[in-house]
Amino acid sequence: MSEERPIRVLMAKPGLDGHDRGAKVVALGLRDAGFEVIFTGIRQSPDDIAEAALQEDVDVVGLSCLSGAHRTLFPRTVQALRDRGCGDVLVIGGGVIPEQDILYLKERGVQEVFHPGTLIGAVAEYIRQHLPAAGGKESLP
């Protein structure tokens, strides 16, 4: 419950997509913004990611996918987190995600989807504002 604990983020690449530039850059950027960031590397299954989130006790899971498999893999990861009692982890996503899929993902527990061109500062701000109050880590005004 300590306010000093930095926000912990797991950046993950579900599925087989190897385009990890975005995930790496956001991971490094959030680290520089004061977050603790763990990057899973590519080719993770939803279960691998949820397991890592549980083990690392993270507050946020960031999912990146550019292959078009996000409609399967993002909701699958949300479910895998819930199965492990990690339903309060903030799940956000990014990649080449068509506009019409964003609502689909949000209905399935992905809280926000960031487009290419998003500045990392905006992602950091979003996380600080949207962490569940239950974690006691919301930023002070």
Added chain:
Amino acid sequence: MFDPGELEQIEERRKQWQETTLKKNLERLRLDESPVQLYTPLDAPNAGYLEKLGFPGEYPYTRGTYAVPIFATVYAAESDAVGPRAGVYAGYGTVEDTRDLWRAEGRRGANVAFDLPTQCGYDSDHPMAEGEVGRVGIAIDTLDDFETLYEAFDGMATLDRMASNFTINAPCNIILAMYFALAEKKGVALSQLRGTPQNDILKEYASRGTYIFPPDPSMRMVRDSITFCHKYVPELNAISICGYHMREAGASEVQAAGFTFAHAMSYVRLGIAAGLDVDEFIPRFTFLDFGAGMDFWREIARARANRRIWAQIMRDQFGAKSARSWIMRGGDSVFVGPSCYTLQRPLNNVVRGVIGGVAGYLGSGFGVGGVPFDEVFGLGHSHEARQLSGDATRIMRFEAGLGRVQDPLAGSYFVEALTDQVESEIWEVINRVEDLGGGVEAIKTGYTQREIAHSAYEAQRQLETGERIVVGVNKFTGPQEMEVLPPRLSHPYDASKIESAEERQLARLRRIKSQRSQPAVDAALKAIGEAASKEDENLIPYFIEAVKAYATVGEICDVLRDVFGVYRPEAL
């Protein structure tokens, strides 16, 4: 070019100009220093024209790979048809969907995009394949899929009269084995086959990510394709060496070129170690593309420097005697990559593509309109975006006449100085990688991957701070700006087929597995396992036997995983 007396005079005048004309101008504009650079003969390289520039199609190729730029004569801009050429990279839904689309388009060549499970050596029914089957290309599980795909050309073209490109790397030799098995079934001699597999595994570790095995056994498989093709399939390009993916992953133009050449040198050494003479097998090496960013002048310089560097590598370092070994086949282009494109105000991407096209004419002898602007919306370009890109190519060529003069910037004080500078920067990268033990070692230690990730992060940092401007992304985004959207986009494909592709592919796989002879598959897989453990053995003949028995790509890769192990990348 200038005698010392004349250079002294120029230097004197330059000093005068700085103290008078320039100074006055700066004062009037209230500037401390000029925002533009000026080059004079004082900055121009000293060495002679013949050694450093020469003539197009001759060493050191600074002025062009060929005496007449090859693409200037064959590129499709001449044709009235905007529709897909044989060469357009595609793979949509299942093999049946792609076959039908290609038939409808009247294609006469295959340029196959494979889905990620196929590229990573997983069958469509593997748990990791879920959601990915038929997404970024087609699934090829067995030779049956391959045979169905090639029905597209029945009555149109026979295998000896067409070319096939396979964008696949880690399981490349299994796909090649399918191509060879198909030729055998159709009664076409291997020596008649033409095509280009990508087969550049090193850049997969460095950037694109579809590796399977560790670097050493992967390189052994590249060696297998070089030697097998050299002996039996001499018209097939053994490899297509890529810089583009590393550039898109964040490498600078200098890093992308340096790493690509370092990788190319590693592949050259495979052929030499296998006992081949460089002049025998290098003419069957091709380069794909080095990618490009928005720094117009440096890309032009990079394109010119690249030709000179490869010629030096082949002639001076590897002792190639044939001019066919000195030229950089295929990679001589400037092509702005989609990582420069923006989702914000997407029609602006047409402009970005055209800037690459102009740089191409100035640096490489030809240019094209670039990646269709709607790449940013996801895979699958619209008819409209393709039309715009094709028309941009035509306008540059036919209206503006950009291709009328070859290497038009040669002799420019600035461009020659920059070409020399970029060349020496690329050599620095090559030499650093060589000092680390070469392209393969640099991958094993994670050096290449880290360098690219650092550059990607640096580019993002510059975007965040505003040091680098991207229109509509981090500047010119105020309320007075407009989002300009294309009015209507139509696609050559049916999206519902992509959605149902996984299910239909799983049915195909189940059917073929129930129809094939399991003992024949088991025997072929066992033979692969035994051959794989002998380093000198060429695995391609074993792959041919296995695919003819309808063993799957995943089954073959599993046998190889058992022998070779799998690659685990270094942590970030």
